[in-house]
Amino acid sequence: MIRSPLLDGTAHGFLGRRGGVSHGVCAGLNVGTGSGDEPGAVEENRRRAVDAVLPGSTLVTIYQVHSPTCVVAEPWAFAERPQADALVTDRPGLLLGILTADCAPVLFADHEAGVLGAAHAGWKGALGGVTDATVEMMERLGARREHIAAAIGPCIARASYEVDDSFARRFEEADSANERFFTAGRPGHHLFDLEGYVAARLAAAGIGRVDALGLDTYAEESRFFSFRRATHRGEPDYGRQISLIGLAP
Template sequence: MSEVDIIRARTLDGVPHGFLGRRGGVSTGNYAGLNVGIGSDDDAGAVAENRRLATEAVLPGTRLLTLYQTHSADVVRALTAFNDRPPGDALVTDRPGLALGILTADCAPVLFADREAGVVGAAHAGWKGAIGGVTDSAIAAMEKLGARRDRIAAAIGPCIARSSYEVDDGFARRFDADDPANERFFAPGKPGHHQFDLEAYVAHRLAKAGLARIEMLGLDTYADEDRFFSFRRATHRGEPGYGRQISIIGIAS
């Protein structure tokens, strides 16, 4: 087993966090590596061990909290540890000892921090959640805990890149109907298709919400098989399942 691969963002320096890939876990086969997806067909014991390894790599001794993600704009305020996975696509907290975890396999993980207020957040921004306002909801929930959006820093972790994300005309029309200026996030593709820049769109939503410190890591989950799981890659290959990676943030005790 290799060492857990932790990718950190400069904008979140000083805040315990990490965007993790597939390296360093105990799963094998299709899920080889650090698969943390409870909903996958991977061995449950391996998934549990991977989740423990991921938490210890980023925030040792803390409790990992994750959600039953539904591609919504719903936020859960984590004021204490919980055992279940409540539905939602973002988590926020101002309490030490809790590790907020977001699972992805092409969608964009977004980590937030207001260092001065001691408030952090994490969001799962697939295209549905992104256009639905999940990052806006996370920022608003952080404000309710005392954060200020002019102080919040955000980082967008590994996700599918524009060169790997082919979509059809119907997909592009959804974004055009929401805001014609969204055209800039689509590059021409084959007839009737486009290449969508999810990462740039999420960064746009963060900036539009008033955040001034936004970092895009520019890492493509689809293209880098050695480092990341990818739903779309697994689907294109007809594989029976796919792993999920995790992004974690919390407050040091």
């Protein structure tokens, strides 16, 4: 269980692959129903994750599509979860869950207002403004952005994230200052700092307290699942880890 001191006082955790019952390429605490893992194992892993963070709570997830969309969480049935990439709540007993396998999970808390958020920030969602949308939706529930703390969990690090020229241009065309999140790699390629970019977006949105945990999903195989690592190895599948935050009943 990985926690951020900025979120102390709120039940939360960034979970990796340790402590689960899955086997094979998804060995560990795989919570991804989209994987080819045994459904019973995924269900047990999800149960263990909930019990580790906020026992007795209701896990609420979304159908993640790499969008900037944020929704207010409801205890919807799993099959009816909306397409979105962030969710917020002010309701005790709901445990917000975000699945990742290299993208950046971001957990938010306004302790004074009792409003929480969770976002899935892959490069596309991050560039599109998923963290900004989360902050705005939290404000609708009574949060104040200057009171919000945010923590960026395990994600692919700059040293592991090679991208091509067209990828870098997309960010630089959005804002020339984004050049600072890229360093030169082999010809025609760059290394992208996803965590740094997400942290900068949070700061620009007025979030004064941001904790970037600096954990590389690609490099730390024993701790985390990684889509890119699995792809580079030609593996047929990959697991997903979960990041959770909720208000105690």
